[in-house]
Amino acid sequence: MGFFNWITENQQIIYIVVLMIFVGIEVIGRVPSVLHTPLMSGANAIHGVVIIGAIIVMGRAEPDNYLALILGFLAVIVGTLNVVGGFVVTDRMLEMFKRRKPKH
Amino acid sequence: MNILTLCYLLASITFIIGLKMLSGPASARKGNLVAAAGMSVAVLGTIFLYRDDAGQRLGNYGWIFGGICIGGLIGTLAAKRVKMTAMPEMVSMFNGMGGLCAALIAIVEFDHFRRHAIIVMEGTTASGMLIPVGLLIIILLGLIIGSVSFSGSMIAWGKLNGKIKDRSFKGQHLLNLLVLLAIVAGAVYLLFCFDLSLMGTLFYLILGLALLYGVLFVLPIGGADMPVVISLLNSFTGVAAACGGFLYDNKVMLTGGILVGAAGTLLTVLMCRAMNRSLANVLIGSFGGGNTVAKSGE
Numbered sequence: 001m002g003f004f005n006w007i008t009e010n011q012q013i014i015y016i017v018v019l020m021i022f023v024g025i026e027v028i029g030r031v032p033s034v035l036h037t038p039l040m041s042g043a044n045a046i047h048g049v050v051i052i053g054a055i056i057v058m059g060r061a062e063p064d065n066y067l068a069l070i071l072g073f074l075a076v077i078v079g080t081l082n083v084v085g086g087f088v089v090t091d092r093m094l095e096m097f098k099r100r101k102p103k104h
Numbered sequence: 105m106n107i108l109t110l111c112y113l114l115a116s117i118t119f120i121i122g123l124k125m126l127s128g129p130a131s132a133r134k135g136n137l138v139a140a141a142g143m144s145v146a147v148l149g150t151i152f153l154y155r156d157d158a159g160q161r162l163g164n165y166g167w168i169f170g171g172i173c174i175g176g177l178i179g180t181l182a183a184k185r186v187k188m189t190a191m192p193e194m195v196s197m198f199n200g201m202g203g204l205c206a207a208l209i210a211i212v213e214f215d216h217f218r219r220h221a222i223i224v225m226e227g228t229t230a231s232g233m234l235i236p237v238g239l240l241i242i243i244l245l246g247l248i249i250g251s252v253s254f255s256g257s258m259i260a261w262g263k264l265n266g267k268i269k270d271r272s273f274k275g276q277h278l279l280n281l282l283v284l285l286a287i288v289a290g291a292v293y294l295l296f297c298f299d300l301s302l303m304g305t306l307f308y309l310i311l312g313l314a315l316l317y318g319v320l321f322v323l324p325i326g327g328a329d330m331p332v333v334i335s336l337l338n339s340f341t342g343v344a345a346a347c348g349g350f351l352y353d354n355k356v357m358l359t360g361g362i363l364v365g366a367a368g369t370l371l372t373v374l375m376c377r378a379m380n381r382s383l384a385n386v387l388i389g390s391f392g393g394g395n396t397v398a399k400s401g402e
Binding site for chain 1: 348352
């Protein structure tokens with residue numbers, strides 16, 4: 001019973017998960033092997049959305065809750081590292097990919 | 105009309121389009137920028153427009169902007185300065201940071217629920233579920249997957265750096281399996297135990313074991329196979345991020361996380377295929393590293 005209730009209550013989220021699994025697989029299905037590493041790096045930057053969770057944790061932390069303040073702050077820093085560093089490094093990879101291509 | 109919902113929808117679409125463009129040589133660079141733009145919209149929207157269930161705005165703006173400035177500065181400098189040959193290890197490092205972020209969120213949220221549970225206990229005499237089990241499962245998943253991804257990525261980073269050598273010993277298979285079993289057993293026990301202090305102890309024990317598992321998982325895998333492992337850990341972090349989406353009922357975290365989780369898993373398989381090997385061969389066959397190197401060299 002509990003299981004069915006859970007599915008009914010969360011059906012929206014479950015639909016998103018199922019559909020996104022197929023979208024994720026379909027969307028990169030034909031990637032050429034030269035692009036494997038840049039694609040990995042780009043996907044790495046995209047999962048940096050976890051930063052939003054860190055911002056919410058930080059923004060909701062009560063002033064006297066030091067655990068939430070310190071860990072939340074740390075989470076915002078490392079989350080930003082993931083997002084910003086991820087996108088910049090991907091851009092650099094693709095830049096050198098582009099530069100090399102006309103020579104061949 | 106809620107503008108933030110629109111921001112999140114827009115960001116989710118840019119993630120899908122960005123990934124699509126990233127998998128074609130002509131559009132790849134633009135695809136990266138599209139996803140980055142969507143990410144900025146989602147982050148800025150969260151900072152300025154987010155309201156929790158009670159309609160409360162976010163506070164601690166100083167901390168948030170401080171953290172973003174520090175992280176953004178270090179991230180940009182590190183990514184700009186890294187040598188072209190060292191880029192995969194940089195990706196591994198950033199991936200580990202994402203995993204750490206997910207694990208930290210899980211720790212804070214667990215602490216929050218524990219405090220909340222105490223208040224409930226004092227108010228009522230009912231001894232039932234103190235914490236909604238569904239949410240607890242999500243928090244635990246985020247913690248475990250995030251921690252494994254973090255410590256595993258750090259080891260992968262060290263290996264590509266040459267700072268950490270391949271290490272394997274007899275019975276490593278068994279030890280890994282035991283650690284994994286201990287994590288699962290601990291997590292299941294935690295779900296059904298109603299003693300708050302025991303729950304806390306178990307939670308941090310699981311955290312430690314998950315970190316250990318990440319190390320044990322990557323340590324014996326040969327340095328040449330690291331890109332495959334990083335890709336796998338990348339998809340792990342995606343799933344950990346999606347757990348955050350479940351937790352906050354945040355659709356963009358969910359979409360982005362699952363998208364990367366699925367695409368990353370397929371990419372891992374494709375990478376293995378490009379090397380003419382199976383994923384199992386990379387992960388398991390590499391125990392006793394020299395063996396596989398010889399095999400693939402033939």
